Amino acid sequence: MAKLEVIDLHVEVTDEEKQTSKEILKGVDLTMNTGEIHAIMGPNGTGKSTLSETIMGRSAYHVTQGDILLNGESIVEMPVDERARKGLFLGMQYPAEIQGVTNAEFLRAAINARRPEDNQISVMDFLKELDKNLGILDMSESMTERYLNEGFSGGEKKRNEILQLMMIKPSFALLDEIDSGLDIDALQVVSKGVNSMRGDNFGSLIITHYQRLLNYIVPDVVHVMMGGRIVKTGDASLAKELEKEGYAGLRDEYDLDVALVDEN
Amino acid sequence: MDLVKDQIETDELVNAAKLNGEPSWFVNMRLHAAKQMNDLKMPLVQRFDYRDWRYTADAKLQWETSSLLNEDMGQKSDSDISIVQVGQTTVQVKLPADLQQKGVILTDIFSAIKNYPDLVQKYLMTKAITAEDNRLASYHLAYLNSGIFLYIPENVVIKEPIEAKLVQDSTKTNPFISHVLIVAEAGSEVAFTQHLTTQGEKQNEANCMVEILAAQDSQVKFSSVDELGANTLAYLERRAYVERNATVDWAMGILNEGNTIGDFNANLIGDGAQTDAKVIAISSHSQRLGINTGVTNRGKHSVGNILQRGVILEKSELVFNGIGNIIHGASGAKAEQENRILMMSSEAHGNANPILLIDENDVLAGHAASVGQVDQQQLYYLMSRGIDCETAERLVIRGFLGAVLSAIPAKAVRQQLIGTIERKLENGQ
Ligand SMILES: Nc1ncnc2c1ncn2[C@@H]1O[C@H](COP(=O)(O)OP(=O)(O)OP(=O)(O)O)[C@@H](O)[C@H]1O
Ligand SMILES: [Mg+2]
16 A cells, blocks of 8 residues: 655745746645545646646745655655656646657556566567557557657547556556546546556546546545645535535635636 | 978878879879868868867878777678778678679779779769868878779669778777768669778777769669767768769768768759758767758759758757758759757757758748757656656657658668667767
8 A cells, every 4th residue: 555645735836937936835735545536626726736746746846845755755855757666647737749759669668667677568468458458548559659649639648648547557646637628438438547547556636627527536535725725625525515616615614815717 | 381391291192102002193183182282271161160170180191901800890791782891901892793793893992993993083083072172172082091982883773772881990090081982873773871980999080971973863872870989080071963863862870979070962963853861960978060961953953852850968069050052043943951959958059050052043942940958848748657867868869850760761771870879879868
């Protein structure tokens, strides 16, 4: 079993052009274990992506206070690739495109990166695993021979993120809006992929705006994030409640100083 | 210069040439070149200052047998048609009997000067390159000490690529001055691949030229992997003289470890002549690379394409000049070029310059150029999947070079280039 802990996390982001810093996360606490699916919901611009990117280690985000522990070990100073090899995965809201590197080649490199030099995955095993996962995701084999994300449609990119997840098999997957831009069928397919990972050795933090995704991937815990903090935590029913009532009620209940889009 | 010293140098040159059994017409060419050398300018590489490079320091003709010959250092070629030279010595020539019967010649340059004087006299530094071009061309002719002659008679089509391996012997101090002369007669076809490497650590100069004379309707595909050593100061000049409806394609990987100037040009003399130049260059450490890749459109409806991709590592510098020269009268000519550079470090220097000299209205010419830093977003993405920074960089670089690599038709050349690129990147990171 693995454990991911976020403790009193404060994060600043520096705007390179304007040379200014802004505090985005203002004390986030969150603990998750493998075997659990957590969902985070919250208004636009509240810091959900910032949280996931900070856990993964993107350099623009600076931890000014607090800590992130993976199995009790602080990862705040660790480079991105090392965090990944220790079991973290981030399904990105906007995956990069890389010309000249095929999907298949990339997947093998990623799998082998976490295996010792003398125990690299065999071509047969790789292809078997790839075929199985392509089947679950209803993806054609030709996608794997294309360059990584290059010219992929929005939906194809999302599927490709889940394919990577299934091939790499991390302990924790942070999934940032994997449902955005997906049609109804694709939403089911992607959910099927994530659900196929469920088990004692897998945990996921799912960022979404829509209750619908959580009908397919039923979370054990739902958090609401507002103004750079987690303001409420509950079970799956919390998401349904939010869908009905929006964020304004919560804000007033907790007396939060947060501007919501529909009030501007 | 004082006269006495001049005379001594001239005598030395004549004696060395005689020692090599050279005919007097060739010795005279050498002498003429040696005399005019210092009055000529160095080659122009725009936006690249190499004033303090000592290119002609070693002005001496000196013969020697390489001590590397006794060692088997993988200097053999597995190709059916091939030539291997180590230093000044030709260690292997393979030319199938049927091609010999058809009149194909593949031999070292000095044997050619002795055995085929008419052919060599007609083509060696007369059309594609002349000694008058610049100081380094004169120096080259005056002190030439190795090389290859390839002759393909009319309408002979050589299906298999010809492989040439040229090994610079830097176990001793002696410049490597090598000339590859390729004459493709009308309607002939040939693919020629050459690989330049260095053995030994001595500081030496390499002045390596390739001349291609493509008569009408001929097709020449030239590819090269340049992998000269860190202590070699290299001047690479390659020029093609392309007649009516002939094609000369270049695919070149400039992967030397030392300071290098590359000067490449296809002169599209005839109507409908074509060229396609693909160049990859990688600079690393504190290396400096200045590369001119040019096309001269003279013939009507001649077509030239230049595609260059460069990667700059560490504190190195790379300048790509794409030179498109369209001469008055070359109506219907086409000239396209794309020069792109990827900088892997903030201490690197890069320049990609399209230089267009167009003296004709009825043409189609286009260019694109860019110098950019490596995309941090891409690196982050790859690393977030557990791939370490160096491997991630190599993947991004491979992707960047992919546009040129995938356009190289010969798979063997592509593989060799990819292998050398990986090696160079590993050393450079
Ligand atoms: N790299 C960055 N540079 C500058 N500002 C940033 C950067 N990343 C995030 N921010 C700012 O931080 C705040 C939080 O952004 P974040 O992307 O974390 O929000 P979010 O909760 O994921 O929103 P959404 O639901 O719209 O995806 C926003 O005001 C955003 O503009
Ligand atoms: Mg977001």
